[in-house]
Amino acid sequence: MAEHRQRPRRRGQGELEAQVLSALREADGPVTAGWVQDRLGGDLAYTTVITILTRLLAKGAVTRERAGRSFSWTPASDQAGLAARKMRKMLDAESDREAVLASFVTGLGPDDERLLRELLGQSRSEGED
């Protein structure tokens, strides 16, 4: 039957899952199932993509969040990267974040860098004594 439909060969489930995952990883942020379908070429049905994504979700390999009426999907391994991007976006947007988040170090003044290097050099040589 497979030959009758002119499919090159029957792809294993693991292979499809890997393809969907790699497509998600190439995406720049969360994407929809339709985007994944386009990315993988036309011969995969939309429902198949959804099935695979749901299976990956059950395995914990991807996460999804509601975006309007559908879901947008993200590879789970990229959660840290996604969090980093979101955090940067927030930090860049909030001009007086310094007041809320006690930052480990603050900006250096014009002379501070030289002064700091002297202090660190001094500390290192004392430490070696």
Add this chain to the structure above:
Amino acid sequence: MGVFVFLPLVLPLTAWPIARLAEQHLHPRTATRLLTGVAGVMATCSTVCLGLVMVVGTAQLPGNPLPDGWSDPEVRAAVPYDEVAGKAAIPALCAVLVACGRTLWRHGRVRRRAHRALAGLPGTEVAVLPDEVPYAYALPGGRRNRVVVTTALLDCLEPAERRALFAHERAHLAARHHRFLLAVQLAARANPFLRPLRTAVSYTAERWADEEAAQAVGSRRTVARAIGKAALVARGTPVATLAGLAAPGPVPRRVTALLGPAPLVRSWPSVFTAVGLAAWGAAAGAAVSAMSSANSAVTMFFILYAATPL
């Protein structure tokens, strides 16, 4: 009473020397608590007095919803009822309320957004973000307090220095430093003369966390190196000041303090040294100004209370 009602608005100026001295000579923990307390009291008194000036100054204006008794000649004799001051107090009070409201709202928003950004990560205390921008901070609240740090910052530190960094951020969270910072920020919004106290407290809170970290890792020098390296890596935009006049910024001062001996946990220096005399003088000034603020507020409250027909 007379002009005394205006004193709480300018008396925060007397807290400037104490901010400077406390920052330099007290244990950072004592300094943070003391300065935050002083700032809170002065800001409250100044706002209350602003409100009272407004009430008395505008009570006689037609169409005012306030009781007529508040503009009674006897009340006017006891308190300044200058219409100009009263009218000027209205926008001033509105500005204070709006600025404080905005500060609170922004504080909540930054914390909410930061927690939301971390929502997808496992709920560990330390969240390491893969980012080439080096930064680290303590994020209070949410489901749990978290320490956020990027891989770029961790990469430039040695293991002992990383421990120092984590100890520093944990100290911020354990001592609830964000509350001190929020309090002085609100105070600075309520009365711009209190701004030096905000700067001082944000420095002493960092110093406090530095000292806690030094105790936790058992080496002041390690903490100093961690701060120095992080600052050099995170360099970012230099603060715009005149290079020739620039005093050392907070980071070199923190490193210098850590390279020196640990601060003593004594509450106050002896009155017989020059520093002690200055500190005691400044403290007395601050106390007097706080008391006269409170006195004006209470006196006006009772005058108006007596003048209100019940």
